[in-house]
Amino acid sequence: MADTPLLTVNDLRLGFLAGERLLYAVDGISFAIARGETFALLGESGCGKSATAQGILRLLPTAGRIAGGSVRFAGSELLALPEAEMRAYRGGRMAMIFQEPATSLNPVLTVGRQIGEVLERHRGLAGAAARQRMLELLRQVGIADPERRLDEYPFQLSGGMKQRVMIAIALAGEPELLIADEPTTALDVTVQAQILDLLAGLQAARGMGMLLITHDLGVVARMAQRIGVMYAGELVEVASREDFFTTPRHPYTQALFAALPEVSRRGTALTTIPGQVPALAAMPAGCRFAGRCAQVMPVCREQSPDWREAAPGHAVRCHWQGSALPGMAPAALVAAESAVAAPLLEVAELKVHFPIRQGILQRVVGHVRAVDGVSLAIAPGRTLALVGESGCGKTTVGKALLQLIAPTAGSVTLAGRQLVGADRRALRAARQQAQMIFQDPFASLNPRLRIGEIIAEGIAALGVAGDPAALVAALLQQVGLPADAAQRFPHEFSGGQRQRIAIARALAVQPQLLVCDEPTSALDVSVQAQILNLLKTLQAELGVAYLFITHNFAVVEYLAHDIAVMYLGRIVEQGRAEEVLGKPRHPYTQALLSAVPVPRLDGAGQRIALAGEAPSPARPPAGCHFHPRCPRASEICRQRYPDSVAVSATHTVACVLAA
Template sequence: MSDLLSVRNLKAGFLAGGRVLTAVDGVSFAVAPGETFALLGESGCGKSATALALLRLLPNAGRIQGGEVWLEGEEILALPEAAMRDRRGSAAAMIFQEPATSLNPVLTIGRQIGESLERHRGMKGEAARREALALLTAVGIADPERRLEEYPFQLSGGMKQRAMIAIALAGEPRLLIADEPTTALDVTIQAQILDLLARLQAERAMGMLLITHDLGVVARSAHRVGVMYAGEIVETAPRQEFFTSPRHPYTQKLFAALPDLGQRGAQLATIPGQVPGLAAMPAGCRFAPRCPVAMDRCRLESPGWTELEAGHQVRCHWVAQQLPGGEQRLPDLPAAPPTAAAAADAARENLLAVGELKVHFPIRKGLFKRTVGHVKAVDGVSLELQRGRTLALVGESGCGKTTAGKAVLRLLPASGSVRLDGRELLALPERELKPLRRRMQMVFQDPFASLNPRLTVGEIIEEGMTALRVAASRDERRAALAALLESVGLPAEALGRYPHEFSGGQRQRIAIARALAVQPELLVCDEPTSALDVSVQAQILNLLRRLQEELGLAYLFITHNFAVVEYLAHDVAVMYLGRIVEQGPVQQVLAAPCHPYTRALLSAVPEPRLAGQREMVRLPGETPSPARPPQGCHFHPRCAQASERCRQEYPAPSTQAGGVVVRCHLYPAD
């Protein structure tokens, strides 16, 4: 079978300071019809730049320096731009990483699909509308007639991603480039998107270039895999061989950085340093400065390709000099022994006790903005958290996790009870609450958005210390700042730099340092590892675990990443539509989930080891609106085991083996 896409020695870069810095350096691969080729690697490795170069969509500073790109037997880098516009969307289309910024906010979804239909298929008017409805139906959007007239801000994250796929499919492309199509989506929505792409690919015999840093997504979707590092592909293999026998030291390190329950109490393997900048590419092998088995030859000479098995190739001097057919594995990090603090968990008293917490936002309509209803974002949540322990709050987007975390810190108005070390917070006036803010802080999901771009790192961290009167003199604060940066693994000179000068993982460390600056006892961590590479995620998790052991911090950890929950959390609470449906010790809940929703969430997690793939429980539709929650059990419209009682009556709590509390009519109430 001839290749649909053939990339040969592609080189591309960006103009900076009068010279072109190479970001994609000699990349070659091919994609056959109906095949998915996954391009895997850390942020900054050149994956997205490769995709943009293929379609000649690089920004103004981008330059294609050489190579060939053959699409359906035609060399498209040599085409004039007018001809290239005809190929984009028809021969090849792209799903961009962030649909919220890729969709036009001032055009309806129907108008945006219609533009592609008119450009590539000459369809207008009623014919275009019918085809747009068919596309929205094909990508699984309910009520497509209504959604066609809506704007992107009216759609959830999953629906925006589906709309982006519909726009990409409007031109009936033979090649689909999907750039991180599931980044930061819930596991259930991620599973739906991956299933959708697989179905559409099978129906249309499309080739797909899948760009991702998620090994679970690769295990679930790819036929072949290419690992990219610092602008070069360093390993290619069929999926089975890739997951059973990864050979390049970089690939093995990526696998070693994955957290799971078996590594609790142990230090996750990390890759020291970070991907080199475009202006500072090392000579020889580009991974050598971070490689534990690098030799002198690695630092001087760039490795060529070594063929291991059919279709499995690697660029590595260390692998090449090993015995043919031997399996090389890097030495594992020794497991850290459990700490004394962890052994004493059971005897601890509650630091945080939340009872029947409610956050209801009014819905106002009409000229006089009368309240006509409420959005019940958090609707009766009760939690307990002890010192030195981690409680994970998990669930789909829109279930109220972040709202609950902010309400606990009095960042949102709420009713119910929030007691910090026995003291009620919700009834306190602001002047009495301010001293308590030293004891509880938040690490926000997006560190770039939560760090003031106009302030240096030192000013950002010192701001909270000054407001809450931590350290009397400026000299004391400056000494504390340097110690804080050292504790989160950053050099002292970072104090004078600005947030944009740091990588995503470094910015998250800065956000953690800012929260720690006022010496808190409780940290609310809102998706602190969301969208981070596995290697950077491992660094942040190691840091959080170490800080908890040394400082006795309690974490309310908001996440949808169950691998992180398995590794870091002691207890877990599963949230659905503003309410807790199951909670208990993490080992018990994850090993034997009771609630159908918990089982569905766990089954949707893509397992980054082929042998561990679970049978998936598919949830129909999306989470209902908290403004109109269903009568009875809120989950019953999506539950395959729902009974008539579920439709009429909300279940009372039931205590199961191991201290797990579940709200489900399948389990008799206490």
């Protein structure tokens, strides 16, 4: 690495206007990035990570203001450049992968047009030469059939493909510095692994510096050489990868590690960080973490701590100088594993096929086989995790169980009652026994109703006995929200709080089964720990069963009793959590587990790379649906779909290799 840093940020301060007051989102942070180095910026939502990236590129919104400091890139002071000169840096020498590609890509321009803009502006390419370079970029980011994709619009692409197009746009200008803001949030582990491999490979080939913004400690362990931990607009710890994962010093960093779900903490409550990141308008005096810190001392509330060097290259901003990891001691046991009872829910050969219509007369020309013969069972008080890549049919299974989508075939039996083909009255009774927690709580909560009204809606509709106001108050207390939350609207709450409200609404009718669709997706580890503790406590107290739809294997390890792995509408492996995680038998399960980034220095084993993407459920391949991507496929795999083979009393696999 060169002696002179590629990027040097010194005492950067920026904020947002609120009336006549400037509220500081980033308050005096300093760091440097060398060529070929990845510096990870870590912290909860609201800590100022994305605002830092926007400030470096001078892409702040209208109310944003840079109040002071210095940002030097390859010797040039960026904050002093006129806007016309700054444009030559943006997209060219510096590029950014934004957190949400769906909102960052222009919906009315084709993929080729959006990549072409960068090539024309920063590389001087147009016409056939530009198109050739676009095809190379799409191949480089792993997009199959790039000739067709260039002429498509963003809405025609999957989430993973949109993210890869964003990366292609960012790389088109051949940047010296790449700012990646949560580049893999909410992506499947296989797509995430491909993107991380791509970024690491390009970085090694080009000597590109990278600022990686994330809250995923597994991604940090895999990608970063140095890490900066950010809290409430300030850096509180900066360390090398080795020091960060072996001896984290700041109580906030230690609390983040303690909040991680993993199999070793199955029987315990996860450590949570009380409270929230302080609002910009109410920053406390002294240390900003003092109100949530397990090691707080009187001086912390009065005086902001100075930087001190805990070890060479390892600096921490904290008055406390102990080394014990707060919260790392085992927490109280939540519940003992119970014996497996008779199933509460039994699903047999469930199918959901959506018709494909074409022409003026809208004739059916085919079907999307979203769910194609799924069978599973869940006992009271147990959690079945349904895992697999996006588009494999997990959410459709959850909705079909509750008859929110009409199944094409199969049976769903809940507490002895057949739901498929049941009349409205029978379904109404069944909905008191089974409820759903949707993936996006904000989209599923009525913005016009107060929280008390939202929770009471189900109580009134299904005639739950008791005083509605008292039930609402009890539910709010049960999910850890204050009583006055009943009078507030959904937009007044954080993401984690809204998820608690969604859980309270689902629990209002006292169900026996909860279908949880990605309930911790894109949440910070501290908020995720609160939600997981809540779900585990409710299961212990009320005996609720969960169908837990997720792609987060750390959550699966911590919460699930049983696991079903889904691929292209079918279950390919199913069994106890320890069987599927400890001895996976299907090549797809093995590939999924090998792609999970592990938040430890030793990392995981060798990753099994999968070719291409999952085929379309409208055109599933002949034979085993997984054979076009399977590294161990044989001729028999191409000829017929394998039968499900029992490898133990509780473990089944649909693969010829398991026979």
